[in-house]
Amino acid sequence: MLREASFLRLWVAATASGLATWALPFVLGFAVLERALTPGALGLVLGARTVGFLIAVPVGGVLADRYARRDVVRAAGLAAALATPVLAAAIGRSVAVMAVAAVVIGAGQGACRPAFQALTADVVDPGRRQQANAAMTLAVRVTTLAGPGGAALLATVLPVPALVCATGLLWLAAALLPPPGGPRVAAPTAQRGTYLREFAEGLREARRHAWFLAGLGALTAVIATGYSATGVLLPLMSRDTYGGEAVLAAATTAYTAGALLGAVVIARWRPRSAGWAALAGLACYGLAPLGLWLEAHPLVVVAGYAAAGAGIELFNVPWFTAIQREVEPRLLARVSSLDFLFSYGLAPVGLALIAPAAEAFGPGVVLGVCAAVCFLAPAAAALAPGARHFARAGRLEGG
Template identity: 25%
Template sequence: MEYTNPLLRNRTFVLLLFAGFLTIASYSMFITTTTWYVVTDLGAVSQLGIILIAATVPRLIMMVFGGVLADTFKKTTIMFSANVAQVIILAVVSYVVALDDMTFLLLLVLTLFFGTIDAFFGPVKTSMIPKIVTKEQTQRANALFQGTDQVAFILGPLLAGVFMEFGNVSTSYSVATGLVLLSTVLVFPPFIKEAPAEKRVQQTPLRDLKEGFHYVVRLNFLMVGIGVLISYNFFVMGAIIVAMPLVVDLYGGTPINLSYLEVSLGIGMVIGSAIVGFVKIKNRGKLSIYGLLGAALVLIFFSQFTDLFWLTMIVFFIGLAMPIVTIPFFTSVQESTDPRLIGRVMSLVYLAMNGFDPIAYGIIPWLIEGGLSIQHVLLVFALIAMLIGVVVLFKGKSYQRV
C-alpha cells in the first residue's frame, strides 16, 4: 500500500510516533524513580548497580529475540501485548510501593521483567517504518522517530522529579503507568491497519535467529555500518555518559552543572534529528562516517577543557552527531533489507546502537580505578574512534556508496 500523504497526516505513522514517545518516557521515568527509591527509601545504595543491570542488560539481550517475533507475528500485536504486560508490572510496583510493602528482591524481579518486555517495542516499531511510509519518506520518518525518542528520554526524568517532588515515589510510578496505558490504546491493533506478517518457512526460533545473523554477515555494508554504530556508542556516547558526573565532580561543579550537561547533550540529539529529517542525503554511508569522525574530534576537545561552561557547550556537538551517525544507516537498512528479515535485522542494529553503552559503563570506572585519569581515558577512546572512522573512510568503499 502506498502512502503519499505527508508524514504527519499518515494516521498509522502518527499513532506509532506518539505511542513510542509515551513508552520511552515511561521507561525513563521508571528508571529514574527506581534509582531514587532504591537509594532513599530502601537504603540499598550498594545494590543500585544490580537494579540497573536488571533493567538494562536483559532488555538488550531480548532485543535480538524481539526481531524474531517481529518477523513471525503482526508487529502491532507484539507492541500491544508488550505494553499490556508493562502496564500490569507498573501497576503492581505502584500499588506495592504505596502500601510500603516493597522489598529489594521483589523490586529486582519486577524491574527485570519490565526491562525485558521493553526490549520488544523499539525494534518492532522501527521495523514497521518500511510498511507504513514511502521510500522517499523513510529518512524523515526515522529522524522524527529518533527525535521524539530523545525528547522522551529527556522528559521522562524531569517528569519523575516533578511528581516525586510534589507527590511521592508511588505518584511517579502511577504516572508512568498511565503513559504506557495511553501508548497501549494508541497501538490497539484495530486502530492500526497492518498487513499480515510475511509468509515464510516455519522453523525454530534459534534457526530464525541464525538466519538473521547470516543475512547480516553476508552483506558487507551491514557489517561495516554496525561497526560504525558500535564505535560511536561505545567509544563516544558511552564514554561521555560516564564522564559527565566525573568531570563535574573533578572541576568542582554541583548537580545543576550535571543537569546542564545532560540537557545540552539531549538538545544536540534533538536538533541533529531535525536537521537530518529535513536535509536530503545522497551519500548516507559517507555522512555517517563523517559523523563518527566529528564526534571523536569533539570528544578530544572535551577531554582537554577544564571549564564546565565550555564543556556544556562542547557536549552539545556530541549529541548533534548521534543522528548523523545513526539515521542514514537506519534508513538504508530499512530500504534494502528483505521484508521477511526486517525485524531480525533491525533488532541487531538496535543492539549495536544500544548494547555497548553498558560495557563502557563498566570498563571506564575500572580503568580509572587502575590509575588513569578520566581525561586520559576520554582522549584514548576518542583517538580509537577516530582511527576506526579513518579506516572505514578509506577501506569501506561499499559502505560509502550506500
C-alpha cells in the same frame, strides 16, 4: 508526517514507551532519597531491567518478523504495563520481586524496539522514511528531557509508587495505540524453524551487507567509549577540573539541544554520499571526550557536546532509513534487533569498564583513548564496501 493518523499513532506510542523507559530510573531515584530503596538495590533493579532487555531484543526481532508487528508491540507493552504496578507495590518490601518485575519491564522494552523499527517501514512509504525516522528520533530526544523533568514535577504531589504506576499507563498507551502495518511478506508457517534458526537467518541477512556490519561495529565502539565517558567521566571532570556542576549541566543540555537540531536538519537534508556523511556525524562524538581530555575552556567542552549530539542524529536517521531500505522486509525486525542488541544493549559493558580503567590509568588516558576510538572507528567503517551510500556495493556507488 504527524498529520497522518497512522503515523501519528505510531509516533505517540513510541514516545510513550520512551517516556516510560527514561522516567523509571529517575522515579526510583526518589525512592532512594526517601530511603525506601538502597543505592545497591536500585542498581540491582536497573541491572535486572537491562537483562530483560538483552534477552528480549533478539526474541522480539524474530516474533516481529513472524507475526503482525502491531501484535508484538501490543503484547510487549501490555507485559511491561502489568509488571509495573507489581514493581511499585514491592518498593520497600521485596527487592527480589522488584527485580523480577524489572526483568519483565525490560523484556517489554526490548521486544518493542525492533518491532517499532519494522512497523515504521510498514506504515511509511520509502520516499518519506527519512522524515519519519527523524520524527521518531525527535520523540526520543524530547523524552530524555520531559521524562525526568515531568517525574520531578509530579514527585512534588504524588508518592513514588504512584509515579511508578504512571509509567505503567504510558506502557499501556504504547501497547494500544500503534496502527496495523501495511501488507508484507512473511515466511509461510510450514517454512518456519526454531527461534534460533530464524534468528540465524537474520544474521545471514546482516552479513550480506558489509556496510551494516562495519557501521554497527563503529556505532558500538563509539557508544561503548564516548557514551561511557559522558556517563562516568564528565561528572568527575566537571567537579575536579571545572570546580562544580555547571559544566556537567551545560554539557548534557547542549548534547540534547544538538541532537534535536541534528534531527531537524536531517529530516530535510539528503547528502549525496549519505553513508559517509552519517559516519562523519558519528565521528563528531569524539569531540566530547576530546574537550575533556584537553581540559579546554568550558565553552569549548559544551560546544563539543552540542556537536556530538547533532552528529549522532545525523548518523541515526540515515542509518535507520538505510536498514529499512536495504534489508529484506521479512527479515527487517531481526536485523534491527541486532542493531539494538550490539549498540545500545552492550552500552552497560562500557559503563562498567570506564571507572576501573580511569582508576588504573587516570581519566586523561581513558578520555584520550575514547576520543581516538570515536574518530577512528567511523573512519574505518567508511572503507567498507557500500559504506558511501549505506547500500550494497555497486548498487548506488555511481549515484
